[in-house]
Amino acid sequence: xxxxxxxxxxxxxxxxxxxxxxxxxxxxxxxxxxxxxxxxxxxxxxxxxxxxxxxxxxxxxxxxxxxxxxxxxxxxxxxxxxxxxxxxxxxxxxxxxxxxxxxxxxxxxxxxxxxxxxxxxxxxxxxxxxxxxxxxxxxxxxxxxxxxxxxxxxxxxxxxxxxxxxxxxxxxxxxxxxxxxxxxxxxxxxxxxxxxxxxxxxxxxxxxxxxxxxxxxxxxxxxxxxxxxxxxxxxxxxxxxxxxxxxxxxxxxxxxxxxxxxxxxxxxxxxxxxxxxxxxxxxxxxxxxxxxxxxxxxxxxxxxxxxxxxxxxxxxxxxxx
Numbered sequence: 555x556x557x558x559x560x561x562x563x564x565x566x567x568x569x570x571x572x573x574x575x576x577x578x579x580x581x582x583x584x585x586x587x588x589x590x591x592x593x594x595x596x597x598x599x600x601x602x603x604x605x606x607x608x609x610x611x612x613x614x615x616x617x618x619x620x621x622x623x624x625x626x627x628x629x630x631x632x633x634x635x636x637x638x639x640x641x642x643x644x645x646x647x648x649x650x651x652x653x654x655x656x657x658x659x660x661x662x663x664x665x666x667x668x669x670x671x672x673x674x675x676x677x678x679x680x681x682x683x684x685x686x687x688x689x690x691x692x693x694x695x696x697x698x699x700x701x702x703x704x705x706x707x708x709x710x711x712x713x714x715x716x717x718x719x720x721x722x723x724x725x726x727x728x729x730x731x732x733x734x735x736x737x738x739x740x741x742x743x744x745x746x747x748x749x750x751x752x753x754x755x756x757x758x759x760x761x762x763x764x765x766x767x768x769x770x771x772x773x774x775x776x777x778x779x780x781x782x783x784x785x786x787x788x789x790x791x792x793x794x795x796x797x798x799x800x801x802x803x804x805x806x807x808x809x810x811x812x813x814x815x816x817x818x819x820x821x822x823x824x825x826x827x828x829x830x831x832x833x834x835x836x837x838x839x840x841x842x843x844x845x846x847x848x849x850x851x852x853x854x855x856x857x858x859x860x861x862x863x864x865x866x867x868x869x870x871x872x873x874x875x
Contacts, residue, residue, distance in 0.1 A: 566853045567860035570827050571603065573727025573752035573804045575686045575849040577604040577659055577828065580861055581818070581846040584809050584832030585610055585663040585689060585731070585755075586635065590649040594819060595656060597839040605659035607807075607830060608649065612665050613674055620681040620775030625764045629692060630783030630811070631833060632762050634776035637665055637694070642678050651769040654684040659730065663689040664718075669710070673785035680722045687727040690718055690751070693758040705758070706732040706741055720748030731755035734786075734793055740800045745862065753805040755830070756793045760786050783833040787811030791824050798825020798866050811840070815848020822849075823868040 582604045588594045591606040593757040597802030601608055630764045639645070642664075653660050662685055666672040672690060679685060692704035692711050693844070703712045717729055720726070730751040736742055743754055759780025766773040774830040790810025798806060808826030812818050818829045829849075859865045 564808040566850055566858060567862070568778040568850055568853075570805075570861055571769055572687055572729065572827060575659075577686070579846055579850075580822070580826075580828040581617050581842055581849065582661065582807065582828055582830045583607050583835070583842065584830035585691065586633075589726075589832060590645075590653060590810065591658065592652065594835065594839060598843050599656070600653070601657040601659070603842050604828060605652060605661050605686060606685075607661040607689055608645075608653075608663050609639060610637055610665035610694075611639050611642050611675070612637060612667075613642055613671050615644065616638065619772070622775055622780075625773050625779065627639040627764060627783075628764070630781050630785035632764055632774060632779035632781055633759070633834075634774040634779035636776060642675055644672055646678065646682055650682060650684060654724035654814065659686045660684060660798075661687045663735050665694045666693040667694065669713050669717050671761070671873065673721045674715050674803045675806050676721040677717045680726075685726065687729055687753075688718070688722065689729045689755055690715060690748075691731045691758070693731060693733040698744070702854075703733060703735070705731075705742060706736050708745045711742055712745045714748045715749040715751050727752040729753040729755050731758055732793075733758045734789055734810075735761050739793055741794055743797045743801060743804075743854075746802055747801060751804075751814055753807060754797060755807045755809065756784070756797060756826075757790045757810045759810075760789060782810070784811040784813055786815075787817060787820075791820055794826050795824040795868065799869060802866065812845065813843055815850075815852050818845050818849040819864070822864050823866070825869065827862075827865055853864075858871050 588690040619636030666676040734757040762781035764773040805827040808821035809830035
């Protein structure tokens with residue numbers, strides 16, 4: 555690509571790979587924002603995007619946290635859903651067949667309260683056909699360690715990924731989903747890659763709180779919640795950039811505040827191989843399709859022959875004039 559905009563449209567190879575999994579486009583749903591895709595399927599064919607990352611599923615059905623569960627914030631929102639879900643057995647029986655029928659490329663997200671729960675979930679999914687990759691959401695409290703979030707503990711996060719890798723073997727790619735609420739994200743990322751992760755999902759929501767001034771108490775039933783939306787995009791871009799700089803060969807699924815094609819291209823330039831869209835879909839259920847179209851047009855106008863040529867472009871040293 556030359557300096558600035560090339561000014562004309564070119565054909566673009568829009569495909570991407572995460573581990574050994576190939577996807578026709580780099581745009582995905584973000585875990586937790588569309589359950590298993592049924593809500594979005596009424597607006598566009600789910601197979602038109604790169605893939606569906608399911609809401610994180612746990613071993614047993616969960617009712618989630620008390621209400622209120624959501625709050626609007628400047629340029630974002632807080633959610634405190636609490637991993638409500640049907641449990642792994644019902645998920646395998648109902649959600650996976652639905653997604654396969656829709657010809658969707660499926661990334662199943664799993665979450666657990668113990669290292670063993672993650673391994674148990676992986677064992678149940680190991681023989682399920684039609685799954686492209688496994689997202690391991692380690693941004694969950696570890697009940698064995700006084701509630702400390704796995705992803706904030708280098709040793710615990712490594713043990714989770716190691717357990718999942720030993721359980722599923724080497725065929726299914728593992729994507730470790732990390733929290734930005736740590737002092738040294740790069741060291742956590744390096745640890746989970748060493749433990750067997752093929753790729754990283756950056757970032758999960760940022761911990762936040764809203765005080766209701768009518769009650770003078772925390773607004774959310776769970777007190778704290780995850781901040782998402784445009785407000786966290788600079789944090790996400792920074793995280794992707796730093797981790798790609800340290801681990802340039804590790805694919806990153808970038809997410810956090812992406813609302814349009816320019817946001818998505820920013821993630822790609824920082825080092826993401828794919829981009830997940832979450833909060834933007836609440837305001838515009840067609841957001842994934844419009845962002846996907848805008849991103850492809852931007853890549854073409856800028857003269858990129860392929861998405862892979864743009865990945866990490868912001869890290870490249872300028873050639874002397």
